[in-house]
Amino acid sequence: MQQQKNVQIIQSLQTGVQILEIIANNDHPLKFTEIQELSGITKSNLYKYLNTLTQLGLLYRDKRHGTYSLGGKFIQYCSAAIGSKDVIGRVTPYLRDISRYTAQTSLLTVWTHEGPVIANIWNANYGLNIGAQIGTRLPLMSATGKIFAVFNKTPEIEIKEWKLKELSKLTEEQRKEFEKEQVEIEKTYFAYAAEPLVEHVSSFSVPILDFNHDLVASITLVGFTKLIPHKPTDEVSQYVIKCARELSESFGFKSGK
Structure with a gap:
């Protein structure tokens, strides 16, 4: 099919989306100067865009640090797009309780066609870069x-496509190790990763399942490596597993099915 030529676009809307993409693709909130450097937008115009996006709730500005991150309205749109709005509302109180009990950061993650993504974060340690x-x-x-x-x-x-793509990034030894690990994860409903994204920061994750034993989402606990248990039998692990089990039951999950 021949591509349509001379498609009319709204340049300012395209620029606004570009700014959102820049912030979404970084693993930490960005300062004005960082956004300007990455976008190439002039100072005067960038101020207008950031003010507008912040007022619309698509961005959030931390007044203490002068940084920008994705806003509540943007998150609502994302939740609606991936069908996780009800999940977020149901799980968020548990994230809060988990962070209070463990003094660590808790995450809710859901599936998208590009792989698992973070849908919500409850931060117990604002100085920790996860x-x-x-x-x-x-x-x-x-x-x-x-x-x-x-x-x-x-x-x-x-x-399958996501797993094949991800496995292609691993060495043969890593792939074999992961195959062994999968058996234990399926048995214990618990997965641990030592410093997968940031040095000295590790995590463990547990599933939330529905009445068909299909995965609804996962809860992940993140913190400094020495504070994150790597076994499901630990007291902290058991607390998070208990929360995930309660949530699973709320989605109709019954053990032994």
Whole structure:
């Protein structure tokens, strides 16, 4: 089919989306100077764009640090697009309780056609750089990625394509090690990853399942490596597993099915 020529576009809207993409693709909130450097937009125009996007709720400006991150309205749109609005509302109170109980950062992650992404974060330690923010896609060898690789059965074609793409990035030894690890993850409903994104920051993840034993989402605990347990039998691990089990039951999950 011949491509349509001379398609009319709204340049200012395109620029606004470009700014959102720049912020979404970085693993930390950005300062004005960083956004300007990455976008090439003049100072006067960038101020207008950032003010407009902030007022619309598509961006959030932290007045203490002068940084910009994705705003609540943007997150609402993303939630609607991936069908996770109800999941976020149901899981968020648990994220809060988990962070309070463990003094660590808790994440909600859901599936998209490009892999698992962070849908919500409850930060217990604002000085900790976890190497990701809302909207970040997580790799296979993260704790979250391992949970999705093991428990996410639908849509099957997307899962297979994602796993093949991610496995191609690993060495033969890493692939063999992961194959062994999958068996234990399926048995314990628990996955651990040592420093997958940021040095000295590790995580573990547990699944939230529905009445068909299909994966709805996962809860991930993130913190300094020495503070994150790597076994499901740890007291902290058991608390998070208990929360995930309660959430699974709310989606109709019954063990032993």
